[in-house]
Structure formats: C-alpha cells, structure tokens
Amino acid sequence: MxxxxxxxxxxxxxxxxxxxxxxxxxxxxxxxxxxxxxxxMDRVRIDTMNRFKLERSKLLNNDMYYYMLKKFHIFFKIDLDRLRDFKPAYIAKLNTYWDKQTILNYLLDIDDTLKHCYRLKE
Structure with missing residues (x-):
C-alpha cells in the first residue's frame, strides 16, 4: 500500500x-x-517598484525606491545568510556603501505590504 x-x-x-x-x-x-x-514575492516587489516608477513626481525618494528594488531584487529571493561573500555594495545615488542588512532594512521600509510578504515568505 x-x-x-x-x-x-x-x-x-x-x-x-x-x-x-x-x-x-x-x-x-x-x-x-x-x-x-x-x-x-517577485510579483509584489515588481508591483511596488512600478508604483514608484509611475508616481515619480509625488515623493522625493521615489527614484531611489525604484532603483533599490530593481538593483537588489535578489534580496527577496534568497536567504541573506547565503550571501556570505557579500561585500558592502556601492550605492551610486547616495555615493556610499551599504552592508546587506542595511540594504534589506531599507528595502523593507519602502512598503508595508512588501515587508509583510517578505516576512511571510521567510
């Protein structure tokens, strides 16, 4: 059986x-x-990203939100512990370097729905 x-x-x-x-x-x-x-998760990220692309004139940070969600999409797909060799990334728009936790925190603070979905996925 x-x-x-x-x-x-x-x-x-x-x-x-x-x-x-x-x-x-x-x-x-x-x-x-x-x-x-x-x-x-990718669908939620892209929907959020595109919302900021479309509303570019409404918020000062919109361009940065779009840029970060597009550039660091991998943060939503894999466990951050798997990014052991991740060196601080250069954020050209800010002329500075951010570590992976700072990047993740920034991404999740962009939108409550995005943050909620990420936490559910994890």
Whole structure:
C-alpha cells in the first residue's frame, strides 16, 4: 500500500492520486513550494517598484525606491545568510556603501505590504 506521495503543484496530479490512492497522504515537493513563493514575492516587489516608477513626481525618494528594488531584487529571493561573500555594495545615488542588512532594512521600509510578504515568505 502506498502511504505517502510527493508531487508538484499541478492540480490534475492531485485529483488523479486522490482517486487512485484515497488513503495516501499527498504532499507538494519543496522545490515547487519555494519556487511559487519566490514568484509571488517577485510579483509584489515588481508591483511596488512600478508604483514608484509611475508616481515619480509625488515623493522625493521615489527614484531611489525604484532603483533599490530593481538593483537588489535578489534580496527577496534568497536567504541573506547565503550571501556570505557579500561585500558592502556601492550605492551610486547616495555615493556610499551599504552592508546587506542595511540594504534589506531599507528595502523593507519602502512598503508595508512588501515587508509583510517578505516576512511571510521567510
């Protein structure tokens, strides 16, 4: 008897397996869960970024928000601990260097929805 099944997120697989193995536990593989989370996070980041691109004349910092969300998109996709070799990044618009935690804090302070989604993902 098959007790556990691991599948990707395609609904048809789930439906077939539920009929074929009604007493089995069905789980989604972690790769597809993480990929789905990253796509959702990227969508929120891009929506936020584009909102500032479109409203460029409304806030002094809009240009900087757009720039930082675009330049440091990777911060929303991977665990910061994986950026061990990350050296402080030069922020040309400010003529200074920021470490990864300062960059992340800046990015998350741009928008409450972005911050909330990031925390949920993590």
């Amino acid at each position: 098959i007790r556990r099944l691991i599948i990707d997120m395609w609904e048809s697989y789930k439906q077939v397996l539920e009929k074929a193995f009604p007493k089995s536990l069905i789980a989604v593989d972690s790769f597809h869960v993480i990929a789905n989370l990253n796509r959702a």
